[in-house]
Amino acid sequence: MLRYSIIGTGAVGGYFGARLARAGAAVRFLARSDYEAIKSHGLNVDSVAGSFSLPAPEVYSSTEHMPESDVVAVAVKTTSNGELPKLLAPLIKPGTVILIMQNGLGEESAIQAAFPEALVLGALCYICAWKDGPGSVVHRDKGTVTLGALSGRHDDDETRREALQQIARDFALAGVPADISDSLGTSRWRKLLWNIPFNGLSVTLDADTREIMASPSARRMAARLMEEVMRGAAAAGFPLEPDAAKKMLAYTETMTPYKPSMKLDWEAQRPMEIESMYRNPVRAARSAGVELHAIAHLADELEYMEARRAVSRG
């Protein structure tokens, strides 16, 4: 198996990293605020796919002293992406694979631009999970990844394909179903099809997925936002299947009622991923000549809520 450095030991980094470690991979976790807790109590995964603990995970409080890995997996919130170039710098050698396990759009390109010598891949994490304390991850539904490479870099397709396949194999060995997408862009937009409506609406409407689906007005909002994602995807050159939005709505009805990550961020008074999840798709569509007004409105409303809370906290 490959050696992994997991940057950010929250729900995503904690869950997938712990699965890989448990399966025998060398996994190094970066945990900053949670370092002491994980050092003392290990990493604990309460999972529908089988709970387990890593009593003594290899954990670091800084990237400075992390050993060289084959894959640097980025699992911090995109709201911290401004600091990624500095944070990752000690870890990246020519050919290091950087695996972006974040939500949103455009992060792979930004990191590729910061580290031109790295091989940047994306992982779309489909998982209902959250951190319910330092080193403690709750996993309640799904738990798969879709891997893909940035398009438009045909200089080294073979290396890229091999890296994707090797990571997919490692995930499979770790009990994590993993597939490889032919088009990372299409996969990113498909994930936005769910993330854009349900993350934002869960905050502005103060509602979980079941409440959104049960309300005719909220469901209309979700369907309209999905329609805009479909238009944006098509404009950006990554058209989804015509019935993708309909299927995603139907699928959401079957889901365990769920608070999306943005709702958890909001409740925990953490910054929300507005930029990567909303602004970047709106900008991508706009640069292709398409305005996504409902999405932009929702993004502005989230920003307004965040700004007002900052003021009220002084």
Added chain:
Amino acid sequence: MLRYSIIGTGAVGGYFGARLARAGAAVRFLARSDYEAIKSHGLNVDSVAGSFSLPAPEVYSSTEHMPESDVVAVAVKTTSNGELPKLLAPLIKPGTVILIMQNGLGEESAIQAAFPEALVLGALCYICAWKDGPGSVVHRDKGTVTLGALSGRHDDDETRREALQQIARDFALAGVPADISDSLGTSRWRKLLWNIPFNGLSVTLDADTREIMASPSARRMAARLMEEVMRGAAAAGFPLEPDAAKKMLAYTETMTPYKPSMKLDWEAQRPMEIESMYRNPVRAARSAGVELHAIAHLADELEYMEARRAVSRG
């Protein structure tokens, strides 16, 4: 002066009706829940343009016993429009002028359809005013009307013009600046240019006009909603001047900080004018092939808030 029956003695009906009565017009007020209070304490207008009282206004609790007037002025909330055909029936004779003093879009056509023998006109009321108790109106800014006739009925242009001019003269005698619009449709859409952003956002963001204008994100929402109103107006055949939105934003900055009527309705737990102010413009644009997604999103959000409150009140 003409004789007026004012249907609804809230801020709009109370203010303009009281001005007309004070200037000597025969004005009959319909007041249902406020009937006893007005009968006992009269109509009191606390106004930037000069405060005054009508100690014994001609007030009725039902349209059944109201005497015949030349103008039946409709000043109830559009949320009551479902009952208007029944409510107005006793008052309408062939040639009676019905003056729609409501917000929103499409109400003149609906009333004209219900009373084909009436002469339906519209009055756009530009006024910052509210009812702060039964028979008590507070007027803090503006206070003008723009009058207009439904287009597409060229059978009796002269009668229509004369009625508009006579009403405009009466308002002027009453100290209310009144002008006549060549296009009621254009005037209605121009008023929506303000009403659509500031009414809805004041509720969803819990903010007054100054707070909306002071926040970059809220201001962007307002500007985007205005852009959609401009597109809707053009699609519906009533294009506004290209700089209308920009001017309206600049004008709003000069306004006394203000809670729009929908915000007052929301706070008083009254139904909001979502249908006439949001759904009708969205439908009008859609039937001309244009989707107004941000406006539709805002309308759904208002409906969601209203529905949830109804549930929480049992």
